[in-house]
Amino acid sequence: MFINVKKGTVMSYYNYKPEKNIVADYVVKTVADVLFAVSFALLICIFFCNTTTVSGTSMYPTLKNDNTCLIDVLSYDISSPNRYDVIAFKSDDALGYTFKRVYGLPGETVKIEGNTIYITTVSGEVVEASTEYFNDYEGDITAGLAASGVTLSEDEYFVLGDNLSLSEDSRFSSVGNVNIDDIYGKAWMIISPFSDLAIVK
Numbered sequence: 687m688f689i690n691v692k693k694g695t696v697m698s699y700y701n702y703k704p705e706k707n708i709v710a711d712y713v714v715k716t717v718a719d720v721l722f723a724v725s726f727a728l729l730i731c732i733f734f735c736n737t738t739t740v741s742g743t744s745m746y747p748t749l750k751n752d753n754t755c756l757i758d759v760l761s762y763d764i765s766s767p768n769r770y771d772v773i774a775f776k777s778d779d780a781l782g783y784t785f786k787r788v789y790g791l792p793g794e795t796v797k798i799e800g801n802t803i804y805i806t807t808v809s810g811e812v813v814e815a816s817t818e819y820f821n822d823y824e825g826d827i828t829a830g831l832a833a834s835g836v837t838l839s840e841d842e843y844f845v846l847g848d849n850l851s852l853s854e855d856s857r858f859s860s861v862g863n864v865n866i867d868d869i870y871g872k873a874w875m876i877i878s879p880f881s882d883l884a885i886v887k
Contacts, residue, residue: 735756735757735758735759735871735874736756736757736759736870736871737754737755737756737757737877738754738755738757738774738782738783738870739752739753739754739755739782740752740753740754740755740785741782742852743849743852744785744786744847744848744849744852744853744854744855745772745785745786745787745847745848745849745853746821746848746849746852747821747848747849748772748787748819748848748886748887749772749785749848749873749876749886750882752879753876753878753879753882754876754877754878755774755785755873755874755875755876755877755886756873756874756875756876756877757774757783757870757871757872757873757874758871758872758873758874759870759871760871761871761872762866762869762871762872766791766792766866767788767791767843767866767869767872768788769788769789769791769815770787770788770789770816770819771787771788771872772785772786772787772788772872772873772886773785773786773787773788773843773845773864773869773870773871773872773873774869774870774871774872774873775845775864775868775869775870776868776870777861777864777868783870784861785847785873786845786846786847786853786855786856786864787819787845787846787847787848788843788844788845789803789805789815789844789845789846789856790805790836790838790843790844790845790856790863791807791808791838791843792838792839792840792841792842792843792866793808793838793839793840794806794807794808794837794838794844795835795836795837795838796815796832796835796836796838796844796856797829797832797833797834797835797836798827798829798830798832798833798857799829799833800826800827801817801823801825801826801827802814802827803815803817803827803832803846806835819848820848820849820850821848821849821850821851823850823851827850828850828851828857829857830857830858831856831857831858831859831862832844832856832857836856836863838863839863841865841866841867842863842864842865842866843856843863843864843866843869844856844863844864845861845864873886874886
């Protein structure tokens with residue numbers, strides 16, 4: 687407000703403030719958030735992950751042939767694989783890396799009878815392993831080496847493929863128990879093809 691001295695009148699003025707463009711602000715904020723998330727993800731991938739391609743159908747439907755996966759190569763440097771983790775490891779017969787799911791942990795005994803996988807833990811408790819990851823498997827499970835029980839050493843893991851009928855895994859001598867030193871990392875995400883994009887569970 688100001689006073690016009692010559693006319694002795696009081697006049698007011700309007701202090702204009704531009705209105706906020708809510709839509710534009712939202713778009714800018716959203717784009718910034720997305721760019722930050724992508725940049726953060728790229729940094730994680732560069733420093734903590736590598737990629738490798740799935741060969742075969744032994745882990746179907748979790749992993750399909752020619753899927754490209756991000757492998758977390760850091761986690762197992764600071765912790766141990768957990769039961770039901772999907773791991774990538776180097777096997778004697780494989781040119782690249784093999785993907786399987788962990789069932790037996792170090793010091794445990796794995797025995798397969800009929801369609802049930804029994805695990806005797808380090809504490810002596812006998813538990814039945816989950817079969818939720820198997821690909822519509824019906825009937826008895828081919829037990830192989832686990833028919834009479836496989837006892838794991840302190841650095842070994844017992845692994846199975848989700849597609850049991852087409853999986854060569856710890857049930858067979860060609861693969862056997864997986865040594866911790868042969869584990870490359872934990873399968874984290876499918877990144878190719880884009881239609882299969884998903885977190886590995």
